[in-house]
Amino acid sequence: MITSNRVRWHLGRVISRQFETGSAVRLELAVPTWPGNDAGAHLDIRLTAPGGYQASRSYSLASSGESTRVVLVVQELPGGEVSPFLVRQLAEGEEVEVQGPLGRFFVWIPAEPEQSPVQLIAGGSGVVPLFSMASARERELKGAEFRLLYSVRSPRDEFFADELAELSRTVVEIVYTRESAPGAGRPPGRLTREALAASTFPASLSPRIFVCGPTSFVEAVAGWLVELGHDPTQIRTERFGGSR
Amino acid sequence: MTHVDGNALAGAFATALGIEITVTVGRCRGCGSSFNLACAHVFITAMGAVMRCGHCQAVLGVIVRGFRETLVNLSGLDYIRVPRL
Numbered sequence: 001m002i003t004s005n006r007v008r009w010h011l012g013r014v015i016s017r018q019f020e021t022g023s024a025v026r027l028e029l030a031v032p033t034w035p036g037n038d039a040g041a042h043l044d045i046r047l048t049a050p051g052g053y054q055a056s057r058s059y060s061l062a063s064s065g066e067s068t069r070v071v072l073v074v075q076e077l078p079g080g081e082v083s084p085f086l087v088r089q090l091a092e093g094e095e096v097e098v099q100g101p102l103g104r105f106f107v108w109i110p111a112e113p114e115q116s117p118v119q120l121i122a123g124g125s126g127v128v129p130l131f132s133m134a135s136a137r138e139r140e141l142k143g144a145e146f147r148l149l150y151s152v153r154s155p156r157d158e159f160f161a162d163e164l165a166e167l168s169r170t171v172v173e174i175v176y177t178r179e180s181a182p183g184a185g186r187p188p189g190r191l192t193r194e195a196l197a198a199s200t201f202p203a204s205l206s207p208r209i210f211v212c213g214p215t216s217f218v219e220a221v222a223g224w225l226v227e228l229g230h231d232p233t234q235i236r237t238e239r240f241g242g243s244r
Numbered sequence: 245m246t247h248v249d250g251n252a253l254a255g256a257f258a259t260a261l262g263i264e265i266t267v268t269v270g271r272c273r274g275c276g277s278s279f280n281l282a283c284a285h286v287f288i289t290a291m292g293a294v295m296r297c298g299h300c301q302a303v304l305g306v307i308v309r310g311f312r313e314t315l316v317n318l319s320g321l322d323y324i325r326v327p328r329l
Contacts, residue, residue: 007258044255052311058252102254104329105266105282215246237283239249 009046010034012098014090015069021157024075024125025087026062031098036066039136040107040129040210043070043100047082057082058102060129060212060238062160064136070098073159075125077242106210106238108133110140116206116234117145120170121196121221123213124152126240130212131160134170144208146170149199151191151217154179173199191217193224203229208236215239245289250281253293256307260314263326271322274302281324295320 012029020026037043041064046056057080063071076087090096106129108118118137120130127150137146148170152158155176164172175195176188201207209230211221218239226232250265257265266282277299284295284304292308297320304320318324 007255007264042251042254056255058255099255099258102258103251103266103282104264105280106251215248237249238251239247240252241246241248 006035007100007102008033009097009099011095012070013095014092017090017092020073020159023087024073024159026071026073027086027090028069028071029096029098031068031070034068034070035101037061037064037070037101038104038107038109039064039132041101041103041132042129043072043098043102045082045086046097046099047085048097055081056099058240060132061101062128062132062135064132065139073125073128106212106236108136108210110136110143115144116208117147117201119201119207119209120146120148121200121209121211121213122148122150122152123211123217123221124157125159126211126213126217126238127152127159128212129238130210131163133210134167134172135163137169138167140169143169145201147199147201148172149175149191149196151175151177151213153177154188155181175199191221193227196221196224197228203231206231206234208234210236210238212238213240215241245287247285247287247296249286249298250284250295252286252288253281253295253307256293256309256314257316259309260307260316264329267327269325270304270318272297272300272302272304273320273322275300276322 010031010033012031015030016028042060044056048054059072074086077083122130177190180188218237268281270281271278287294295304305318308315
């Protein structure tokens, strides 16, 4: 558990950038003063224009643990103030201001004694903090059973496709909402309450549940989970607004 | 406009008050329910952020980040309980 980290501003340098999808970039930043972060935490990136105008946005971290390298995946929001710059312009070697690590609610901490399984449910780019949790679980020999249900438009929009396929301690199920993989068993379509019930731990196992995605997705899923008998206090949510 | 939630205000509250808002529990003055402020509904514009109760939609507070100071209004909360970290 990362305990003694006081939140502050840091300077991060872009070590690498690569397109994760056609409209999202994976950025690795070297942040020499970063104290490490729990899985699921986020940071704020602040951009300053020549005139002094500043804009900041929150981004979930795909990485966790005691490292001074952090990884995030930024989805471009057309017309946005910050994400188009990060996705299209910010180059390797350039510096950005980051504040963090932020958030202690939507985090999974491996050392916690855990009897019940952990269910992760992602909508679109909401998979980033949940991937971080699954990766942290991957580093532990013993621990809770993990499942990830990932709702995404099409195979082209999938984040961490290679890494998800390699997870050995998390059972991954992907629901394509618009376009399926070639030869996929089921046609594309939005997640329904029945599909959710069929692809997640049942309420009888009292799983801890983390849901992250667009606000409409999170609220639909959280509502269904309660209808399916899950304890609302076991459900942790993070909403990031509009679609994607 | 679409809301987000209190997770998005962690940075703003850390800067202004030095507290971790996501695990701070607040009680809504409107309906009396208590919850982690990570669960509050948050409406962000270029001017600032408004926090509303997820149960009754009452305004819990407002936070506005300026150049030299941050304005914080929590008048829709009876109290907040801030964990010692």
